[in-house]
Amino acid sequence: MTLRKRFTLFTIFWLIFILILFNIFVYLFMTKITTRSEQQVMTNKVNLILENNKIMDKDHLSDEGLLREFYNVNELIRIITPDGKTVNLQGSDTDLLALPVKFEPYHVQGEMFVGSTRVLYMKVPLYEDSEIIGMLEIERKLNLQDSYMKVLVAALSVTSIGAILFAIFGTYWFTSRLTAPIQHMVQTMREIDRSGKLRKIEIGDKEESAELLQLIRAFNQMIERLDRTFARQKQFVADASHELKTPLTVISSYAGMLKRWGRDDVKIRDEAIEAIAKESERLQNLTKSMLMLAEAEQEDWLSLQTFDVVQMVDELASMLQLTFQRQIRVHTSAGDLRMSGDKDKIRQLLVILLDNAIKYSKEPIDVTVSSVKQSVRIHVTDKGIGIEENEIQHLFERFYRVDGARRRTTGGVGLGLSIAKRIVDLHEGQIDVFSKPGKGTTITLQFPQTLKNTSGR
Numbered sequence: 001m002t003l004r005k006r007f008t009l010f011t012i013f014w015l016i017f018i019l020i021l022f023n024i025f026v027y028l029f030m031t032k033i034t035t036r037s038e039q040q041v042m043t044n045k046v047n048l049i050l051e052n053n054k055i056m057d058k059d060h061l062s063d064e065g066l067l068r069e070f071y072n073v074n075e076l077i078r079i080i081t082p083d084g085k086t087v088n089l090q091g092s093d094t095d096l097l098a099l100p101v102k103f104e105p106y107h108v109q110g111e112m113f114v115g116s117t118r119v120l121y122m123k124v125p126l127y128e129d130s131e132i133i134g135m136l137e138i139e140r141k142l143n144l145q146d147s148y149m150k151v152l153v154a155a156l157s158v159t160s161i162g163a164i165l166f167a168i169f170g171t172y173w174f175t176s177r178l179t180a181p182i183q184h185m186v187q188t189m190r191e192i193d194r195s196g197k198l199r200k201i202e203i204g205d206k207e208e209s210a211e212l213l214q215l216i217r218a219f220n221q222m223i224e225r226l227d228r229t230f231a232r233q234k235q236f237v238a239d240a241s242h243e244l245k246t247p248l249t250v251i252s253s254y255a256g257m258l259k260r261w262g263r264d265d266v267k268i269r270d271e272a273i274e275a276i277a278k279e280s281e282r283l284q285n286l287t288k289s290m291l292m293l294a295e296a297e298q299e300d301w302l303s304l305q306t307f308d309v310v311q312m313v314d315e316l317a318s319m320l321q322l323t324f325q326r327q328i329r330v331h332t333s334a335g336d337l338r339m340s341g342d343k344d345k346i347r348q349l350l351v352i353l354l355d356n357a358i359k360y361s362k363e364p365i366d367v368t369v370s371s372v373k374q375s376v377r378i379h380v381t382d383k384g385i386g387i388e389e390n391e392i393q394h395l396f397e398r399f400y401r402v403d404g405a406r407r408r409t410t411g412g413v414g415l416g417l418s419i420a421k422r423i424v425d426l427h428e429g430q431i432d433v434f435s436k437p438g439k440g441t442t443i444t445l446q447f448p449q450t451l452k453n454t455s456g457r
């Protein structure tokens, strides 16, 4: 069932329920009020009749003038003696005249039905010096009140039906306005599904409700994110295939050379084997880095823990020192410095930076670890070849290398800093490059000590 139908049905049923309760209340209340006022009229009449002294005299009970002035079309007034005889009577209503004559020595009053008409009655004993001489009886038909109540019921029904109709149209109109943007969203989603092209939902000029705006914004944000991811992936595939092509071309052309002249010419054979070995290694490095980057693109790549940065940097520095036979000096003021993050990824990030420092410099390398205002700062400084200022902005692009000529000597693939940037982003950190050509390079990292949002970007 659609939201609109559900909402309309719910409103209608709820309204009907309220109206029924309300109408019942009004009906009962009005009946009670009118009956009470009729009873009051009867009581007043009885009091007036009793004011006459003749009514306390056995001989005058049948006087014609005693009841005449109280005559009313919808009433019957009579006096009945203890032996059950009617001695005085006023009234012309046949229904009331047909009521049985019965003497009762007590005061009684109440309500009964004659046919379908309500009748109020009151019976009062009459005394002459403490001796019961008769009974005054008044019967009053409530046919006028009943007809008023019928009008009331009709009016209540008409207004209730009118209210329900208005409510049906109102809710239908309102819910169609309310659900129009949702339907628009569904349509857009279907279109995306059909065409495979991501599209955002436009926010109209009409004032939408806050929740719907939130929904549309969340949807658009999701689309934007997907769009960015797709674009990144496309770019990655394009860059990767381009980068893979060069070493493959080199390998296949050297293999061709080997095939043709390799058996006879030793020089060519050695050159070809050398080149093929070098390019294969490059291919290996390239695919390794590419896989790592592809992995880094995943949103839930991090596994968080709290660890000591100083200890990690120390261990890493001595390991690289041994492997590359280069001096790496670690400076820190704090004995230990804890931060939350993915230890392996931070380590990988430092390996990337130190690998560059080792590759692009010859002097000793300095690593400084410090803590500034709830954040951890790491500087990696080398006194190497440095980077031109206009190149710095491109360093984090994939496959970007400052000078094509360096490729030959250092053999990098240009993915290190892209991976580094991704790791920094996932840790909500910051990475900056300060460099002067010929003087050296400092890369600074800054991370919050505790991670708030781990959802990645």
Ligand SMILES: Nc1ncnc2c1ncn2[C@@H]1O[C@H](COP(=O)(O)OP(=O)(O)OP(=O)(O)O)[C@@H](O)[C@H]1O
Pocket (backbone or CB within 6 Å): 289, 352, 355, 356, 357, 360, 361, 382, 384, 385, 386, 387, 395, 400, 401, 402, 403, 406, 411, 412, 413, 414, 415, 416, 417, 418, 441
């Ligand atoms: N410390 C540094 N000194 C001088 N140049 C640097 C330094 N670090 C990076 N660069 C320059 O930035 C470029 C990009 O670095 P990046 O680490 O991304 O790639 P790479 O080192 O060439 O290859 P790899 O993917 O193997 O690390 C490098 O090619 C280099 O020209």
Ligand SMILES: [Mg+2]
Pocket (backbone or CB within 6 Å): 352, 355, 356, 412, 416, 417
């Ligand atoms: Mg590198």
